[in-house]
Every structure is written in structure tokens, then in C-alpha cells.
Amino acid sequence: DTAVSQTPKYLVTQMGNDKSIKCEQNLGHDTMYWYKQDSKKFLKIMFSYNNKELIINETVPNRFSPKSPDKAHLNLHINSLELGDSAVYFCASSQASSGYNEQFFGPGTRLTVL
């Protein structure tokens, strides 16, 4: 059983399009995250949700909108895609939002904007 799953694994699209990436965790965790890994492999937090509520919103263009229909799902919708959005996006989850909690990562979604 996959603990944290993401779909799709690869996404190739044209500039200006709107796309979504889905994330689901079956670990019963309360907190979910979206991270972006750039071309230099550097990871950075984008958003974090705790029990469907947004708790972190880093400096991310408002073209990116996370949606959490329930605490097991955190989807990422991106409007008007730009070349610079090309990256690998990782979803993760942890039992709680604070302190000493291990994070479990999804397999990543490689987004390529042409």
C-alpha cells in the first residue's frame, strides 16, 4: 500500500495552461505539505495544511492554489503556467504539524512547461 501517492507522475504542458496535481495519504495523518524542488534539486516549502486548514503559505504566486477536500487529500492547482514553474513537486504528510513528527513523501510529480 502506497502511503503518500501523487498523480500524475509526469506532466508536460504548454505555457498558459491550467493544471492540477493530486495527493492522497492513507496514513491517517493530520498535516500535509507541498514542496517544490527546483532544477538545482533544492527543496522548499510551498504550503502546509493541518486538518484541512491552511497553516503555511510561503511566498508563492497566487496562480498556485492548494485545495484540501478532506485531511487525506491535498491537491495543487496551478493557473496560467509559466516556464519557471517547471520543477518536481512533492507532497508529504506528518502525524501533526508541530515538533517531532516524521514526514512521509510522495513520489513526486515532474512538471515540464513548454
Next chain:
Amino acid sequence: KNEVEQSPQNLTAQEGEFITINCSYSVGISALHWLQQHPGGGIVSLFMLSSGKKKHGRLIATINIQEKHSSLHITASHPRDSAVYICAVRSQAGTALIFGKGTTLSVSS
């Protein structure tokens, strides 16, 4: 300057060598994580620690809270250990992880 600094950036080793990767951080933390990312791209959590030392198989992680420093050691390295090793911290005030830039390890037979 990044809040989490790793060294070295790249590391090559012969099979069987003892490997050390270092991580220094500048913020107060509630936990430090060591992650592994294989060429296929997936990220796996190796260790989470807030004090002392942890061991799992050939991997050992240590942390010195006073010096704000952690090390990841690999004993008897093997080509399958080739991966990017990433240090990340959760600050006392924060919720998400702050990542180092990773150390790319290549072990040849």
C-alpha cells in the same frame, strides 16, 4: 546564507569506505531530519533526531544541539548508497522543514 548548510556538496568514494556528511544549521530546532533521494527521484526519511545518536544498519546519525551540527555516517559504503542526502530541520517556531542543498554521493565498486 541558507539556514541549513551541508558539506561536502559532492562526494565520491570507493566501495567499503567510511562516509561522513555534515550539516550545520543556524536556527533553534525541534527536530533534524536526514533524507535520501535516489536517482529515480523518490525521497525517503532516514532519520529524525533531536538529540544524541541513532543507528540503522550501516547508517548512523548524530546531532550536537549546542553546536547546531549533525553528521550522517555510512559504514562500509556500497554502490547502492549512491544518492543525494539531504539534511532538513524543523525550527522551534515553524511547521515545515527547511532544507539543505543536499550532498550527492557516488560510490563506485
